[in-house]
Amino acid sequence: MVTEMTTPILIALIINLIYAKAIGLTEGIAAREVGNDFWMATLMAILQGAVMMVITVLLIKQNAKEDLVQRAKSIVGPILGGLIGLLFVLYFAGAYAVVMITFVDHLRDYFLPELPTIVFVIVASLVALYAMQKGIVVTGRIAVVGVFSIILLNILLMIGTIEDFNIERLFPVFRTGIMATFLASRHADTDFAMASMMTGMILPYIAQKDKWIKATLTGVFYGGVLVMLWPILECGVLTAPETGHYIVACMQMARSAEIGWFVHRYEMIMVAFFAISLLVQLMMLLYCGVEAIAHTFTQKSSRLWLPITALFSMTSYLIVIDHRRTMQFLSVIWPPFSLAIAFLVIALLLVIGYVQKFIKQRQRFASMKKS
Template identity: 25%
Template sequence: MLENGKISIRQFSILVILFTVGGSILIVPSGLASEAKQDGWIAGLLALGIGLLLIPFYYALGHRFQDKTISEYSEDLLGKWVGKLISLLFFTYFMINAGLTLRNIGDFMTTQFIPETPIEAIFIVFLAIVIIGTRNGIEPLSRSAEVLFPLVILLFIILSTSLIPEIKFENIQPVYEVGIKPIIRGAIPFIGSTFLELVVFLMIFPFANKTNQLRNSFLTGTLIGGIILIFISLLAILTMGSEVTARHLYPSYALARKINVADFLTRIEAILAGIWFVTIFIKLTVFFYASALSLAQTLKLKDYRFLTLPLGMILMVLALVLGPNIVAIEKFNKYILAPYSFTFGFVFPMLLLAISTFRMKGVKKNSSQ
């Protein structure tokens, strides 16, 4: 194996939580409110329910090949050339998602914090940290996530409690006014940009201890991460209203600016930024790690670490060419990412699971004869 590190069940669950929250904490409330209006939180619950249904499916595939990543057993199941093609497609999927994540970092920083700074400079700084994290391997990354996780939860609690005076329950009334179709339309991008992307953890399954407990760990991480996103979306609608939430590019960040506790505790949007920096670092590093490891395994290389620098350069270019501006990136996330993620997050894994099931039945039948 190209990776010798091992992570605990707890670390795996924390990685899933932070990955799920990722960059979604900034953009999900806007997408839910733009389609489902004040019922955006209902669309979020629908998306979370579907996301939780994906986890037993991923676990079934990963548990069947406990010592291999999805890039490795794709070749075992589909043959050398078709398997390599599927592995390379997964590598492309991981890289494109890493590029989108990096672009989200650059867009947020240049629009909210340092507008005069070239976006390329921001890419270089973040990529340097991500490359270091990737080269160290999955075990140090998981330990870092474990250390940072209590900070994320603490900041989330401070943010949530500080917004209590701003809540207006009339902003979510009447409930279920828009009907089921807008709720479904709101849930689809959420599923594509958050839960279908969890297929990347099939690259990490072999490095987790006690694989028989991974199913519950995976479900717990997805559930907690999804609840955090839905709760932030609900807070945004409750405090700002669905129309204002839908108009904001980063409604969660605008939400944090509304905090005012006794005219003393105000403008603490740095809290949300702190949550976002930690979670999006984990998400980008997991995608980049999966990209490097997948390509190394597909090409039968002895190590993946020497790939990190050239892949980092490619990732920087990719982040620049994926869209000419924020509007193009938003349209990509809304209309293209969901079917694209559905292909790699459901269709291909389902194909692999079906083939492995038929092969196991064939082996049992032959052995019984």
């Protein structure tokens, strides 16, 4: 079953993981921080995302049979590795919460304002649990559907807003300075980090080892391109200050788009296309969380499905229940935490792994010389 994972599926998964939060919440936060330059920030994030992805792939490539947690364990020993494994679990819990925020904010605020938040969290988690139980190949396939719908959504949105698009609004760039823009790209980085962490957990299942780098970078690139349309349109149609005013900027876009006078509201079309991608994201993060904790404690993962789902939904519910807490989490806590793990910890592991390899080789040479 696992052998069926092919590189196109990996690419589709990466695109899905990047997309959903990046187009709305992230842009709003970035626009509040650097105004007009938020689209430049997203552009920068694609490069950084590619770097993160390469680091992760290189780390897994050191031993193609192990995922992130197992790598960590075999590099720094079971105890320290276990701690890092727990850190990864924490990361996936956080990422799950982030995606849940995206899901709930889209559906609750724009469609069902009176439905209790817990219902959203439970329904989404149950669906993700169901998909996880069917295995990641199935999710990989649905991710392909997700990519199709993402492309369709992008096209529809482009048609719906092109009339109001004003390229002048995109400029000037770097008004807040290159450094500030670069710093603001950390928000979009977190979205790419999600993709690279997920890749780190599932890469061992993908057979063609020599295609890894190419495939993942393709995923990041296409994901980035599909995301990029949004900040550009948001900036060119809504203007940066307006983007910043809304919590979910992409929905505001959809609210403003129309095709003719008949299709006058896009929100539903948008959510319908976009929910697939969101649910794929939820399921993958859940899966990664379960795998991470299973490998940390060397447990059978199927036993952990229910408790982990419950745990993840609980934490995300506690965050998503309050708008203020949500924004605090998204804009202040999450970026440094997420990047510290997805970039620093991984890079550190990579370096240690190389050094170990180097030393081992030296030893081998030495012993060969002796003999």
